[in-house]
Amino acid sequence: MNEFIDGVQLFVGVVDNLVAKRISLQSALEEFVIKSCGSDLAYIDNRRDAKKEYGFDFWHSVDMNKLKDQGIAKRLRYSESQQFPDFLFKVKKFGENYIGGSLMELKDSKGGNIASFNSTIPTKLKSLEEIDVINSNNLVSRIARIMDGKLALDEGYLKFERRCFYLVRTHRGSKKAKVSIVDGSFFETVPKEHLFNQMFLNVLRAHLKKKEIKIPQATLEKVEEILSHITDQTLIASSQIIEKASVRPRLRIMAEVHPEGNPHSKSYPEITEGSFNLILESSPQTRKLEEEICEHIPKVEVFSIIHKRNGEHIVFQFGKGMQLTEYM
DNA sequence: TTTGAATAGCACACCACCCG
């Protein structure tokens, strides 16, 4: 039992399904998750397709009469909410503490780079509280509470820091396809608050340079200090009312993945075409997983890659070299 | 050195739910 439990479970489940040919490397990523872990989820964003396309009824274990009392309107039950995140695992208890409850985000793309993140900055950890802020509503936490039942009653439920995993595919539809479950640590190398104020600082610097304006160093440092207060995504991203303006400008926060943060880029040639990988930040915890995973999947290969900024990551790889014909 | 393919960066277009 460790904090990577949800990622490991999905990895093992997907490999089982690949081997049994219930899914292929080209199946919808949603199908990967639902067919492998459907019953372990506390939130599914697209409940409509889960049922219609993959025959999974998200509410199968829930008393439908109670749902109304819990504020889940009928039309929401099998809709595609298009909220963040795509999936949330149920929490587990380990002694007094929560474990699991991870977020799972899907990124599918035709080309070689990871599809852009819109309005959400990928991180290693997020709490339900943060999810509610991002969505500016509490649909996700309301549904998660229902699914987690008794375990959701703890005081710290909303604040519990959950791991973020990203199920990423590049080159969809081609034999170059790669699929990986990526630890959020692969993307988060500086805190996101820092990211925001540095953006504004960069914009300012670029203007000063372009207009050849010289500003005393001391003043610049003061400005930097002032800009460091820009940390709140919701304040940045809301559309703004500008006096006399008949349009309201809106700064949408988006993030493009730099090649060094893309495990499928050529910085990491070990992640081969046609493979399915679980990529976790190296720690004593992940080292312990090696035995466990090898027991379930004898064919798995285990090796390290070095992230330029966040150091060693352990890769559990399935399907190297032979899968092209076998799993497509 | 030229040229063609791949990539990175940005923009577009559209859709869904909440809330007043």
Add this chain to the structure above:
DNA sequence: CGGGTGGTGTGCTATTCAAA
């Protein structure tokens, strides 16, 4: 019911890289 905010993938183009 519509305005506000959030989600998704695809398309275009300039740049970079590699092959001829």
